[in-house]
Amino acid sequence: MYVGTCSWADPNFVKEGGFYPKGVRSDPAGRLRYYSTVFPTVEVDATYHALQPAERAAKWVQWTPDGFIFNVKAFALFTWHETDPRRLPPELLVLLPEQLRTAEKADAEALPEEALHAVWDYFAAFLAEFTKAGRLGHVLLQFPKGRGYTPQLFAHLDRWEPYLRSWPIAVEVRHREWLEGSAREELMAYLRAHHYAYVIPDMIQQAYLPPSDVEITAPWTVVRFHGRNPAMLERRAPTNRVYDYTYTKEELRPWAQTVRDLSGQVERAYLLFNNHYRGQSARNAQEFAALLK
Numbered sequence: 001m002y003v004g005t006c007s008w009a010d011p012n013f014v015k016e017g018g019f020y021p022k023g024v025r026s027d028p029a030g031r032l033r034y035y036s037t038v039f040p041t042v043e044v045d046a047t048y049h050a051l052q053p054a055e056r057a058a059k060w061v062q063w064t065p066d067g068f069i070f071n072v073k074a075f076a077l078f079t080w081h082e083t084d085p086r087r088l089p090p091e092l093l094v095l096l097p098e099q100l101r102t103a104e105k106a107d108a109e110a111l112p113e114e115a116l117h118a119v120w121d122y123f124a125a126f127l128a129e130f131t132k133a134g135r136l137g138h139v140l141l142q143f144p145k146g147r148g149y150t151p152q153l154f155a156h157l158d159r160w161e162p163y164l165r166s167w168p169i170a171v172e173v174r175h176r177e178w179l180e181g182s183a184r185e186e187l188m189a190y191l192r193a194h195h196y197a198y199v200i201p202d203m204i205q206q207a208y209l210p211p212s213d214v215e216i217t218a219p220w221t222v223v224r225f226h227g228r229n230p231a232m233l234e235r236r237a238p239t240n241r242v243y244d245y246t247y248t249k250e251e252l253r254p255w256a257q258t259v260r261d262l263s264g265q266v267e268r269a270y271l272l273f274n275n276h277y278r279g280q281s282a283r284n285a286q287e288f289a290a291l292l293k
Helices: 011-016 028-038 054-063 113-132 152-159 181-194 249-262 277-292
Strands: 002-006 041-044 069-073 136-145 169-174 197-203 220-227 268-273
Touching (some): 113 136, 268 277
């Protein structure tokens, strides 16, 4: 059972979370080294916002002990999100049409095929540092909040399967349509056929958000604890509001029993807390790890 947090370097987590000792808060290497003495795994969130160089992954491997596992969130363009093309590495930016190089936002459909493959190659080089060190847990493909069932998802995953086949893949959908009727059957069958893990979410149960149903579609599983703040349903709500939530022990105890029940069905489980605001993710992750003992 791998319990950890989604990100270890979020500015608010670092400054106000109360997790890091004062001596390491401003030291990137010191922060990660300290984090790895408390938790056995982490989700890398920075990769969603911007492509990271392979050299950075190599440093992270050096800064952490053998057995520490990195789970990597896929770049925004890979999961139907927009990104700021100006943040692409210079060698990739030059592959874009001139009008895109200065655009504030773009999605994958706007990129030439050559550029899109180059983006995937850059991401793959970053992951290779974890893979060769035996440190990659999984790659998270988190699709947009509020996007209901569409067969385009399966076509999209098929298109990029030549890359995806190299990594353990976890898929997170964030609309309850995916968990209803024939859509559920189709999704779970597809994930099982490809050995991709269905991400089990914990979040507020309102409107279109998916239920916390347990589905095992691979030899391993992922539970992501997003918190239960109603702000998650607000359009363009800042992340510090959306993920401002502290789980009570009464809310965590049922999950601890669920995870124990799953232990005989899976080889490993990643239990990741995303309620990062003010360090709540670290506190809840430590509490949850204690409940599993």
